[in-house]
Amino acid sequence: MNLIKMVVIGFGGMGSYHARDLIAAEAGAEVFGVYDIDPVKNKQAASEGFFVFDTLEAVLNHPEVEAVLIATPNDSHQELSLAALNAGKHVMCEKPAMMSSLELEEVLSVASEKELTFMVHQNRRWDDDFLIIRNLYQTREIGELFQIESRVHGANGIPGDWRHLKEHGGGMVLDWGVHLLDQMLFMIDCPLQSVMADLSYRLGDPVDDGFIAYLVFENGVRAIVEVGTSNFVKLPRWYVKGFEGTAVIKDWDLSGEIVKQTGHVAHNDLVPIQAGQGLTKTMAPPSEEATTCLPLPEAVADFDYIYANFAKCIREEAEPIVKSEEVMAILRLIEAIFESAKTQQTIHF
Ligand code: NAD
The missing domain is CATH 3.40.50.720 (NAD(P)-binding Rossmann-like Domain)
Structure with a gap:
């Protein structure tokens, strides 16, 4: 070619x-x-x-x-x-x-x-951390994922010049937000039912310096997408819950773990633990037999890299990996996020 x-x-x-x-x-x-x-x-x-x-x-x-x-x-x-x-x-x-x-x-x-x-x-469809979570979503290794939390946290405020200005399309929703929302829609591949969002203006810029969006998909999956630029202590990059376990990817270095349930929790055998000024069985760790730790799966992209796909779309009329309707869905979601933050209402699609 x-x-x-x-x-x-x-x-x-x-x-x-x-x-x-x-x-x-x-x-x-x-x-x-x-x-x-x-x-x-x-x-x-x-x-x-x-x-x-x-x-x-x-x-x-x-x-x-x-x-x-x-x-x-x-x-x-x-x-x-x-x-x-x-x-x-x-x-x-x-x-x-x-x-x-x-x-x-x-x-x-x-x-x-x-x-x-x-x-x-939309290059972050090829990020290893995302591919690992997408793999878990598709293989159901910890059962169907029903809650997916995706975050990027930094503590440097908004970098650069035009990113501070509304007229240039500044702010974190249009910056990191686009990536995280694209990953979520690409992975879940199911229509959105609703979104509720809140923007942060902590740094005093005319544009948002972070946001939290709570998404509900028609298949029942709930997702939290959060970008923060005043986070001196970070929450994990990914935290996901499936019907049979939980997975976490802490950072770009792909440190993290999967804890999978091996059988049913024997509630009668749970021993209460001291928690603060009280006792709890609910929050006591599960017994060793009830769970097993697994390594995170391989990050594998089962699709061409973006430049190669772009070239094939032109030369061979290949299917684009980043489709126009997907890009439109992201922009519509972004508009709904701004609307929800302004009205403090849940936006239904
Ligand atoms: P930047 O400010 O570093 O660079 C922008 C460049 O565009 C500047 O050199 C500027 O002189 C030039 N420019 C401005 N108007 C122009 C025009 N009309 N014609 C030709 N040149 C023009 O910004 P950046 O961080 O490189 O961001 C650029 C774009 O890339 C943004 O849309 C941003 O969202 C995107 N971006 C994407 C990723 C990603 O991972 N996909 C990462 C960073 C930035």
Whole structure:
């Protein structure tokens, strides 16, 4: 398969990562060039050996450029995507796809009219911690999962510049939130029934510095998704409960464990423990025979890496791994999260 000739638009934190990662991945696409509005970034790209375009028009008018990878602040995604699609280029766009579902509708309609691929870079579907939890969800090793808690906690506030500003699509819902919500919807793959959410403005920014969302799916699964930037002590990255056990992944290093029930708890044999100023049987540890500890399963992605899939969508009309309707569902969920936080109401879908 001929490599897809891609131009990376925006050579900041993520764009420069893409440019280097695309080369390292050797997966169906190559960096044909780079374009940033900031001359300093262009100079940096040139010093790393990338061909640098002087203007966006030069990128879009170049007959050999087949696709662009948009890695600019969130509020510029729609304008750049539309310009690229209208110039006949395929698009891989950073998350969040757009600032609203309405913006996305317009982009998808142009992509479909022009028969071009528009894909969103939901790269965290390939994260090992997520793949392990997805494996548990699918294999039911600890029974059906009925409660899934996904969190990222940091203590550095909101980093960077535009991420503090509403007009640029700042805030944590549109940043980490997009990843965690995408993982949850991709894994559970069942319509959402409702969401209730609360946003944090503890740092005094005009955008949220964290949030908690409580999701209920039509198959009965409950999920908590939380992002925090003032958490000097972190809660685990994942905490999941199945009908036959509990699993935890503490951090990116994949430390964690599974505790599985081996048989029924013999309630009559439970010995009360001292707990604070009282006794409890309910919270006493289960007997050793009642549980067993298992290692976390392997992290396996049973689907192509995102660049390879993007290239196959263009060359071989493969099914996209990140589908347009999934991206639309994330944006609609995000809109519901903002609405729920504003009205303090549960939003039903
Ligand atoms: P950044 O500020 O580091 O870089 C953005 C770059 O875009 C800057 O160099 C800026 O000069 C350039 N730029 C701005 N407007 C432009 C335009 N109209 N044309 C060309 N260049 C333009 O930001 P970042 O952290 O790299 O984030 C960029 C995008 O990547 C955001 O949408 C963000 O959500 C996403 N992102 C994704 C991940 C991920 O894991 N998928 C991680 C980080 C960031």
